[in-house]
Amino acid sequence: MNGLEIDPFIAALPKVELHVHIEGTLTPALRWKLAHRNNIPLPYKTYEELLDSYKVTYNHRREVNGDNGAPTFLEAYFAGCQVLCTEEDFYELAMEYLEKAQSMNVRYTEPFFDTQAHTRRGIPAEAVLNGYLRAQRDGAVKYRVRSNWIFCFLRDESLEDGLEAYRAALPWARTSDGQGKGLFHAVGLASNEYNRPPMLFEEAFLLAKKDGLHVTMHCDVDQKDAVDHVHESIFQVCAGKGAQRIDHGLNALDREDLIPGLKSRGIGLTLCPHAYHRRQATETLFPKIRKLWDEGVKFCINSDDPTYMHNVWIDGNMMKAYHFCGFSKADMATIVKNAVEMSWADEETKGEILAELKGLVEAEK
Numbered sequence: 001m002n003g004l005e006i007d008p009f010i011a012a013l014p015k016v017e018l019h020v021h022i023e024g025t026l027t028p029a030l031r032w033k034l035a036h037r038n039n040i041p042l043p044y045k046t047y048e049e050l051l052d053s054y055k056v057t058y059n060h061r062r063e064v065n066g067d068n069g070a071p072t073f074l075e076a077y078f079a080g081c082q083v084l085c086t087e088e089d090f091y092e093l094a095m096e097y098l099e100k101a102q103s104m105n106v107r108y109t110e111p112f113f114d115t116q117a118h119t120r121r122g123i124p125a126e127a128v129l130n131g132y133l134r135a136q137r138d139g140a141v142k143y144r145v146r147s148n149w150i151f152c153f154l155r156d157e158s159l160e161d162g163l164e165a166y167r168a169a170l171p172w173a174r175t176s177d178g179q180g181k182g183l184f185h186a187v188g189l190a191s192n193e194y195n196r197p198p199m200l201f202e203e204a205f206l207l208a209k210k211d212g213l214h215v216t217m218h219c220d221v222d223q224k225d226a227v228d229h230v231h232e233s234i235f236q237v238c239a240g241k242g243a244q245r246i247d248h249g250l251n252a253l254d255r256e257d258l259i260p261g262l263k264s265r266g267i268g269l270t271l272c273p274h275a276y277h278r279r280q281a282t283e284t285l286f287p288k289i290r291k292l293w294d295e296g297v298k299f300c301i302n303s304d305d306p307t308y309m310h311n312v313w314i315d316g317n318m319m320k321a322y323h324f325c326g327f328s329k330a331d332m333a334t335i336v337k338n339a340v341e342m343s344w345a346d347e348e349t350k351g352e353i354l355a356e357l358k359g360l361v362e363a364e365k
């Protein structure tokens, strides 16, 4: 399913990652180590058994598609989260991700995180937030990967619970009053979207905007009501102004007002091709991505939850787009440029990445 060797040009591209869930980068090795450090029992006797458990393609939404005997992606993902207990664990998780990012020439990243999946297990939010904050600072120095994080509301939890988590995390935000610690500068959504449309969290988005944060909207692919969720994200959320980005949003192709809506409002999509390729045939999926491109929808390529998705990271996802969509090197450079423009990095960071990109493209001529 993965099998593509990364082309040297794809490897060399300076990259910007805008759709990666930090807990979805937890490697089996770190999970094994933390489980032992924290005395968390794993249902695997050996490391090899744990590794084998990652080889499946998870059930995509039992609610939607029935039970095929495999765990759902979210079950596997939250099972992995169990081993994360202390500030040091969250720090190590983030530092491992940033080190991996550096190895793929990721220059800047906006990882998704949440506190609710951890506080509901009795982990203090400060452990999560301080671990990531320290990694944000150390990773920028040690690995030269800059990051601004995105606080996610767990959408299968209540709005009230999300608001409480948000208020507790706010001192770690980069708010417009300049008082925050600067870990996160945006809010988004995570977890199960079944019967949980974006508008349920409208109050939270308005609050975040008032605090000076950006708003992005996760719209899972082929989820129940996916088209309606995309419609809400473009036309309804944030008092009708729409989200600034949509994460996935591939189902925008399925209703005719959505593509013009994305374009007229300048909303870009953070696509993760391998996440869809696990469930859609090559000849079905990649023409859709190509169609978005041909229609002039702005998008960039990202990794989603790489360790739970056959270890395909941003470079592997870009390679899939390059290979299966028939994109040229210039097209791939444009996709990176899109990511820079869609990002909320500071102007200096954007300028540096674009200059590096330009140098690479000129060297290819």
Ligand SMILES: [Zn+2]
Binding pocket: 019, 021, 218, 247, 304
């Ligand atoms: Zn995602």
